[in-house]
Amino acid sequence: MYAYLQSGQDRRAEAMLAEVAGVLDHFEAMPDMSVHYMAGMFPYYRAKFPIFYQLEMRDWQATAALEPIQTAPPETQRLTYWARAIADGHLHQPQRARADLAEYDVLMDQVKKGKHAYLAGSTRVRIDRAEMLGWVAFAEDDSGDAVKQMREAADLQDEVGQGEVDIPAREMLADMLLDLKQPGDALLEYRKALQLSPNRFNGLFNAGRAAEAAGDQAVAGQFYTTLLKNTSDGRESSRPELAHAKAFVSSMRLASE
Numbered sequence: 270m271y272a273y274l275q276s277g278q279d280r281r282a283e284a285m286l287a288e289v290a291g292v293l294d295h296f297e298a299m300p301d302m303s304v305h306y307m308a309g310m311f312p313y314y315r316a317k318f319p320i321f322y323q324l325e326m327r328d329w330q331a332t333a334a335l336e337p338i339q340t341a342p343p344e345t346q347r348l349t350y351w352a353r354a355i356a357d358g359h360l361h362q363p364q365r366a367r368a369d370l371a372e373y374d375v376l377m378d379q380v381k382k383g384k385h386a387y388l389a390g391s392t393r394v395r396i397d398r399a400e401m402l403g404w405v406a407f408a409e410d411d412s413g414d415a416v417k418q419m420r421e422a423a424d425l426q427d428e429v430g431q432g433e434v435d436i437p438a439r440e441m442l443a444d445m446l447l448d449l450k451q452p453g454d455a456l457l458e459y460r461k462a463l464q465l466s467p468n469r470f471n472g473l474f475n476a477g478r479a480a481e482a483a484g485d486q487a488v489a490g491q492f493y494t495t496l497l498k499n500t501s502d503g504r505e506s507s508r509p510e511l512a513h514a515k516a517f518v519s520s521m522r523l524a525s526e
Contacts, residue, residue, distance in 0.1 A: 270318065271434045274325045275470045277500030277511060282322065289318050312341035313348075320352040324436060326508075327471065332356035333365065343376040344388050350376070351397050355441070358404025358415075366408040370401050392429050396422050400438055403445070412449050419445055423458075427465065437462045440472050447475060452482035468499055474510045481517070490521045 273282035296302050297311045316338055323332040333356035337346035350373040357366035377398075381389045388394060403419035406412075423439035431437060443458035459476035466472065477492035493514035497503065503511030 277506035279506045312338045313345045329356040329359045343379040347376045354401040354404050358407040363408040366405040396426050437466045452479040455479040493518050
């Protein structure tokens with residue numbers, strides 16, 4: 270799914286959601302598959318895939334509407350509130366962002382009292398909560414704290430490494446800076462994020478947007494051209510980002526003739 274989303278194969282990525290659900294149902298129905306650690310893995314992946322898909326597609330309304338799996342352990346349910354807080358930030362919904370952070374903290378209190386209490390102090394949880402604090406502050410129009418919290422999350426993640434399909438915290442920082450009308454600073458952060466997570470669809474596109482807003486048309490064209498190359502000119506995607514990239518690159522070519 271990650272490869273499909275980064276290469277603009279949107280229909281295949283979406284089809285994976287249904288396929289994964291069927292696979293999980295199949296394995297969970299097998300004898301002894303729901304015992305021991307596997308009992309927690311099935312709800313984890315049922316939650317993870319929709320969250321991952323909606324965030325990568327930047328469908329903030331759909332992400333904000335996600336509901337946790339009530340039968341999942343608290344360490345899994347927390348992921349839904351983490352994703353919702355990110356969406357709330359992008360949608361500038363401060364009350365919902367605060368509410369989702371509060372639900373997240375309640376779940377983490379439950380984790381601390383359970384057999385997986387060690388997770389509560391993990392680096393991953395520290396990064397996730399710093400990201401949430403950043404998006405809550407962003408939704409509340411506290412840009413200074415938003416950038417501070419997200420930069421702390423990005424620096425920590427860069428230090429320890431990220432999961433192979435995580436959205437880079439530094440990319441989120443760049444998104445914030447771009448929305449705050451600081452395209453030059455945003456471009457610097459997108460460049461750093463792309464060094465550690467190369468060829469990410471959203472990283473490339475928004476780096477192009479940042480360069481464009483900063484007045485560096487040549488650099489914007491480079492990012493858009495790379496994005497179009499990675500996605501076969503967007504032949505399997507209807508994302509508006511690709512339409513913008515194609516129009517920009519085309520206009521640059523016409524201007525140079």
